[in-house]
Amino acid sequence: MRLLEFEAKAILGRHGITLPPSETLNSPGPISLDFPVMLKVQIPLGGRGKAGGVLRADDQAQADEIVVHMLNTSIRGYTPTSILAEGLADIEKEYFLAVTYDTVAKLPLVIFASEGGVDVEELASERPEKVHKRHFSARWGLLAHQARELISQAGISGKLLLGLAGVVTTLAEVFLRYDCTIVEINPLVLTKSGGLVALDCHADIEDDALFRQKEFAELENQAGRFVSEKAQSEFERKAAEIDNLDHRGVAGRVIEFDGDLGLIIGGGGASLTAFDAVQQHGGKPANYCEIGGNPSVKKVAELTKHILSKPGVSKISVITNVVSNTRVDLIARGVIKGVLALGLDPARTIAVFRVPGAWEEEGFKILKKYGVPYSERGVSIDEAAAIAVGRAAA
């Protein structure tokens, strides 16, 4: 779950990191800060500045105009419902600071760069001497001396070293305490008067930790934090409804494509394999999907009907890995039931059925009865895809 900038900053403020004077706006109207101010759209995306989502207003009239425009403008699929107004910082120097997980070393990692407001990956490849990193223990947290060592590596000493090390330590605490997967202050600004101010902040809370991060779980359920146009298509929404018919297994994580060959594929890795294989053999998938975990006959039947009801789709291919906890006979029953419900002939409509594994003898018996061409485990996912594409073209 990506926090909006003002939500992330509220956490930093709670732990004593200095923020610019600010106000969150939901509509045009008087701003109590001294002008000029920066106005920033609150959407869960990076790169807002380049997309015109961060603008300066020199007076109230200009601010109103910008706020109205921002609240009515979509940036890469997101429209804000709030705008963050902030006083301008008196910038002496900018730094980059982030904490994340290093998935190779399997440890938390703090990254500090003596240049801020930049793309840190770019900086790391072009001027690696500017980027300093330090792993730390998730059990101990980042120790005070480790933070000082990191800042000192960057050639910083004296009062500034202590100030920066303090911010680094706090950010590492925030990272662990709130189950973040990343928290980044970019830029962290040294002001002309010697203060350290977090000018922008990006924080992601791990979805799988929301069960113990109640504050954010509630926030996520709050309506109207922003408007997303990345809505599912009607076809995908209906498929998700089918998946929710009961709690048995998965049959409905569907993404729509514009081809004509309907796919019932699964599980995770096998869906990727089967989809690639269909494309490699020249087929045009109508959809991606994932089934697994032994879905009910009803769900599979409804999903089959749904995919076959899509305009232009006349054939469906059923391809999975060798299953162990999903029953072949239940998948076979479900697909055939769905096809029959549409008044179609399973033998002609099912281009290929390649689901070997648990209860396969029972499954094959049913398929045979309806004359459905099925493949046993000796036919690979890739060969099954070739058969499907061939029969779909015929």
Add this chain to the structure above:
Amino acid sequence: MAILADRDARVIIQGITGREAASFTKDMLDYGTRVVAGCTPGKGGQQVHGVPVFDTVRQAVRDHPANASVISVPPALVKGAALEALDNGIKLLVIITERIPRKDVVEVLELARETGARVIGPNTLGLICPERVKLGMAGGPVEDVRKSYIPGPVGVASRSGGMTTEIANLLTTAGIGQTTCISIGGDSMVGCNFLELIPLFEADPETKAVVLFCEPGGVIEEHLAAWYRDNEVKLPIVAFLAGRFVDSMPGVRFGHAATIVEGDRGSARSKREQFIEAGIKVADKFSDIVPLIKEALDGEG
């Protein structure tokens, strides 16, 4: 020899009284794995398929010495269960549970490093050394495992649990057996990824070649390619990269938690290029795994 575990493995199941755990306990026993005890706090004294259940791992291993644990408990309880196993001297953990917070995983791995233990998973189906031992759910009931897995010279490591069995099945269909087949787990951070497993396969005299099932997302394949090239590794590797179409859909998550392309990081295209440059064979079609592995095995003489 096989890697990670062999016939002599003595296994406990943490969370054995759960429905799923009870079911794979039976499958493991049927396959000949020595499941010596189970642990579910508060249910000590019960039995699951004849396996005695204890309230604590300490009691379980005092009466029934063990060196491996399969953990299948709710996500919020995994860290505690894993620390309990490590604290009691268990050297191999297989964590089946999915959706565990990363912070918990890192804490477990930190302690595992200190105690010299290995962790497979989380979000794994487990591992199988054909006709020797099976830890976890991989392959399902014994009759299904026997159809898909046979002993032989090829190691398998997969980011997808289901595809672990699928690859074993593809090899078995072609008459090629396996040493150890491991579902490494679908999360972005797992206890043993390709980088940790390849040296183990390399050190195993029975493993003559390895098949890897890779997906877009993360940077582990890129690191493996660099390591393979820099260390002039002799063990032949055949990699299959699923989800090439995901490259054109950055930011969308497919299948596993770790399967997401962020910007141009972790794309299937970049992984493929780096593998080829490093001398790792890439099977462009799934079926191509067989001829490439045959070639590698023939090269071995």
